[in-house]
Amino acid sequence: MNKPLLIQLSEPPVVAQTEERVFAIGKFDGIHIAHQTVIRRAVDISILLQASAAIFTFDPHPRYALTGDERFAQLLTPLHERAEVAATLGMVTTVVATFDRPFQGQTAREFVCQYLLPLGARHLVVGYDFRFGKNGRYTPEDLLNIGKEFGLGVDIVQPIDFDGIPVSSSMIREELDAGDLAQVTALLGRPYRLRGIVVKGDQRGRTIGFPTANLALSENYVLPKLGVYVVDVWITGVQKRAVMNIGKRPTVYDAGAVTIEVHILAFDDDLYDQQIVVDVLHYVRGEQKFAGLQELQGQLREDAQVARAWHPTLS
Incomplete structure (x- = not known):
């Protein structure tokens, strides 16, 4: 094309x-x-x-x-x-x-x-x-x-x-706000997509075994509701399964701006300053405040399992 x-x-x-x-x-x-x-x-x-x-x-x-x-x-x-x-x-x-x-x-x-x-x-x-x-x-x-x-x-x-x-764009906005990605995908005829540049974060995820790509969106997108999602990430044309969090990280910070963090399964390469594309597939859970990093780490393992089960053939 x-x-x-x-x-x-x-x-x-x-x-x-x-x-x-x-x-x-x-x-x-x-x-x-x-x-x-x-x-x-x-x-x-x-x-x-x-x-x-x-x-x-x-x-x-x-x-x-x-x-x-x-x-x-x-x-x-x-x-x-x-x-x-x-x-x-x-x-x-x-x-x-x-x-x-x-x-x-x-x-x-x-x-x-x-x-x-x-x-x-x-x-x-x-x-x-x-x-x-x-x-x-x-x-x-x-x-x-x-x-x-x-x-x-x-x-x-x-x-x-x-x-x-x-069908209307307003309907899709409402479904994104509700976290109903199955409906959004059906209405769009394709997954909902975000695009942005990977920027350097505080690297806290790496210390607990879950390195994340911090995404600075390239455009002013409508965001789905805060929470955790199964996503597919496209890196220079290669598709990878990932878990994405949209939220304010309440376990680490009492308050703050909304951030987008993507943990790509079985992947640990340097993506800083690269553009990635994220297809949002499935809402897993709402954002939670955990008692500490160990409890957060356990939940992240469960989230990764959900992502693996969503499409077992994709790493």
């Missing part, structure tokens, strides 16, 4: 492009199974029309930009990862528009004429709940009517249900 093309626009494109594109339009935070339906529809249409398939999305998250709600400053899938996942579904390009006041205040016609047509749009695909323009006043039906005026085809994808409820 070729590296996906990521185009970031702080204002409307100045030069019209000649390449014809079929756009899937939306926030696409998470690129969950409903998003994937929109994207695949756009890819299928692009093949029929012999055009290029592209995503049109926004940054920052519109709900953060409109309300200042800090929860939406955190993302399920940051931009570069969004482009990578979209590329696995057949998308050639991801276009990201800056969601600022001028962009928010556009009419539907301005959005089509100033952004989509200059980018070579020939056909558009959106979800049933897509809203755009000032105060989110415009609907997919508005886009359909304007599309007819400019010769743009528009497909509207109906909701995808999971247990009778339409």
Whole structure:
């Protein structure tokens, strides 16, 4: 697979492009199974029309930009990862528009004429709940009517249900907060992923036989609830089983910032300054305060056994 093309626009494109594109339009935070339906529809249409398939999305998250709600400053899938996942579904390009006041205040016609047509749009695909323009006043039906005026085809994808409820990014955020990784994986169609750089910690884990990689996240991710997880770690393309703790380490510190520590089973190499990718698979237990390091050590052994049993063929 070729590296996906990521185009970031702080204002409307100045030069019209000649390449014809079929756009899937939306926030696409998470690129969950409903998003994937929109994207695949756009890819299928692009093949029929012999055009290029592209995503049109926004940054920052519109709900953060409109309300200042800090929860939406955190993302399920940051931009570069969004482009990578979209590329696995057949998308050639991801276009990201800056969601600022001028962009928010556009009419539907301005959005089509100033952004989509200059980018070579020939056909558009959106979800049933897509809203755009000032105060989110415009609907997919508005886009359909304007599309007819400019010769743009528009497909509207109906909701995808999971247990009778339409799939949404908000649903995934709620399941992460509850620690239900099985539901999260089902809704995403893949494990929830974190990415970051290994930084030096206090090396206390090494003194009790459980060295950890301390992870500084590369993006402002939505974090699962505090606790211990079975995870898979990818180190330069090699998959390893591990135990991850997200928490404040109450046995060692009375209070502190949330840290992410990963103990990779049967692995003791130096990972400082390396980027690792963590797929979060299973919630094991909540964070606990132990009577001392010996009691903590015993619990860590049990956590490692849970991780080994989760996938016995993976060390």
